[in-house]
């Protein structure tokens with residue numbers, strides 16, 4: 047089975063469409079949350095995401111943009127975008143985002159996998175450096191935990207108490223590329239597909255991954271997209287300019 051894994055689309059339609067245009071055919075689509083927030087196409091991205099499949103985990107922005115939580119912990123630009131998103135969402139899309147489940151979410155047909163937004167131990171926690179991954183990986187029953195939230199493609203692995211940080215290696219920052227991670231028997235993984243809508247690992251290309259359960263492999267993808275188009279929409283919506291500029295930096 048091939049599973050397409052998307053995360054942190056953040057209402058960036060151009061980024062999501064570019065990823066879908068190059069993604070190989072898959073049997074399931076999984077969405078790790080933050081469908082909206084920051085970007086200027088919340089309805090388009092929510093509708094496109096809904097059409098792709100039913101397996102979702104909620105993100106902190108999905109919660110804040112639908113009133114499940116307040117924007118108190120958000121920086122001013124994120125809070126402003128969340129309020130704008132709440133006003134802009136159609137009632138139907140708002141209801142859809144509001145009812146997204148808290149992770150971990152599991153798939154009966156793929157029992158060795160769990161899906162979370164932040165961490166399996168706390169849906170809002172950031173797993174950025176290897177130290178952050180120790181407790182969640184030690185406690186995970188699942189062999190692979192797919193997570194998002196940091197917008198950093200890669201992840202962490204442990205095997206026989208040997209820890210590793212996984213970062214795909216690419217030749218460029220402006221071509222479409224992919225990088226295959228062959229999974230090892232006996233290892234446990236935390237894997238982040240990266241963000242389709244607001245990359246923060248210094249690479250502005252949109253990011254996603256595909257998990258092939260038969261090949262025991264995860265393929266990471268980076269895809270150039272129409273950044274200018276996404277930026278223009280953010281500026282036209284009078285969202286904070288920083289939210290447009292950061293897309294070009296991948297920060």
Ligand code: ZN
Nearest residue numbers: 054080105195
């Ligand atoms: Zn996010």
